[in-house]
Amino acid sequence: MLKKQLVLIVDDSPTTLNILTSCIEKSHKVKVATSGVECLEMSEQLPQPDLILLDVTMPNMDGYEVCELLKSNPLTASIPIIFVTGLEAEEDEERGFLIGAVDYITKPFSQVIVRARVNTHLTIKLQQDKLNKMAFYDQLTGLYNRHHLMDTAVQKVTTAKNNASSLWVLMIDIDHFKMVNDNYGHAIGDQVLQKVANTLQLESSTMDLIARSGGEEFIILFDSCEGEEAVNKSVGLLDAIESLNPNDINITISIGMAKLEATDKGFDGLLKRADDALYEAKKNGRNRIEIA
Numbered sequence: 504m505l506k507k508q509l510v511l512i513v514d515d516s517p518t519t520l521n522i523l524t525s526c527i528e529k530s531h532k533v534k535v536a537t538s539g540v541e542c543l544e545m546s547e548q549l550p551q552p553d554l555i556l557l558d559v560t561m562p563n564m565d566g567y568e569v570c571e572l573l574k575s576n577p578l579t580a581s582i583p584i585i586f587v588t589g590l591e592a593e594e595d596e597e598r599g600f601l602i603g604a605v606d607y608i609t610k611p612f613s614q615v616i617v618r619a620r621v622n623t624h625l626t627i628k629l630q631q632d633k634l635n636k637m638a639f640y641d642q643l644t645g646l647y648n649r650h651h652l653m654d655t656a657v658q659k660v661t662t663a664k665n666n667a668s669s670l671w672v673l674m675i676d677i678d679h680f681k682m683v684n685d686n687y688g689h690a691i692g693d694q695v696l697q698k699v700a701n702t703l704q705l706e707s708s709t710m711d712l713i714a715r716s717g718g719e720e721f722i723i724l725f726d727s728c729e730g731e732e733a734v735n736k737s738v739g740l741l742d743a744i745e746s747l748n749p750n751d752i753n754i755t756i757s758i759g760m761a762k763l764e765a766t767d768k769g770f771d772g773l774l775k776r777a778d779d780a781l782y783e784a785k786k787n788g789r790n791r792i793e794i795a
């Protein structure tokens with residue numbers, strides 16, 4: 504069964520809150536906020552709302568200001584907002600759309616219309632979330648995919664160069680993975696990939712960016728991490744996989760590491776050095792780390 508989506512209703516009038524809640528609470532989860540400040544706080548809290556019904560005229564901070572703040576915050580920018588308001592002039596409605604609302608409902612409202620519009624925008628949000636998931640994440644392991652990693656890596660290179668901070672790239676490849684498929688079958692191979700991915704994620708810090716770049720290959724970016732620390736972290740990954748024994752199969756990985764240099768113009772050269780180092784690690788016997 505589909506998980507119920509969450510709607511945050513924001514209004515300083517308890518009567519309006521009650522009517523709107525009764526309109527939609529049968530089909531959706533509902534939370535309420537009675538001020539703009541409360542709305543901003545609740546919008547960042549997990550689980551985040553899938554949709555916000557926002558009153559315009561409220562004391563202290565009006566709905567337009569709340570909407571602008573939500574849209575300028577990367578954590579809340581993608582939450583759709585419907586204004587529900589007594590202001591019915593065309594300029595008011597235009598202003599609502601111009602600052603990023605997806606819809607505008609004027610009071611007194613029809614419950615049927617509110618329900619229909621809420622359902623429409625929740626459906627769009629659900630589809631948008633699914634598309635984002637497919638665009639950014641690897642289906643088998645749940646890690647980021649190569650496409651997302653490449654986009655993010657370019658930004659990280661720019662940030663590291665501007666701040667003169669360090670950035671490391673690790674290319675990781677499971678050793679002799681073809682034998683796992685050949686000996687145990689593709690389905691077990693998939694389970695091994697999932698367990699390796701999970702371990703790499705658990706062993707890394709939340710700041711590290713981990714992606715499955717294809718097949719049995721992974722890429723990790725270490726941000727603001729100096730040489731000795733980066734090497735220690737890589738050794739930790741190597742050891743964790745060696746002792747994992749997924750499905751009672753002895754698995755090891757090889758790692759190629761490279762550090763961003765002042766001469767690097769973008770991410771490609773850095774990635775190529777990590778790839779060359781990985782090739783050396785394979786050539787020199789596997790289950791080992793080589794640094795470019």
Ligand SMILES: Nc1nc2c(ncn2[C@@H]2O[C@H](COP(=O)(O)OP(=O)(O)OP(=O)(O)O)[C@@H](O)[C@H]2O)c(=O)[nH]1
Nearest residue numbers: 676677678679680681682684689692693718719785
């Ligand atoms: N089960 C499974 N296997 C995959 C997947 N993607 C790629 N592979 C397999 O991964 C294997 C990679 O084999 P190779 O490139 O020869 O490398 P290897 O056997 O790991 O050998 P080295 O890298 O040299 O240590 C191939 O058998 C691919 O079919 C996947 O999503 N699931």
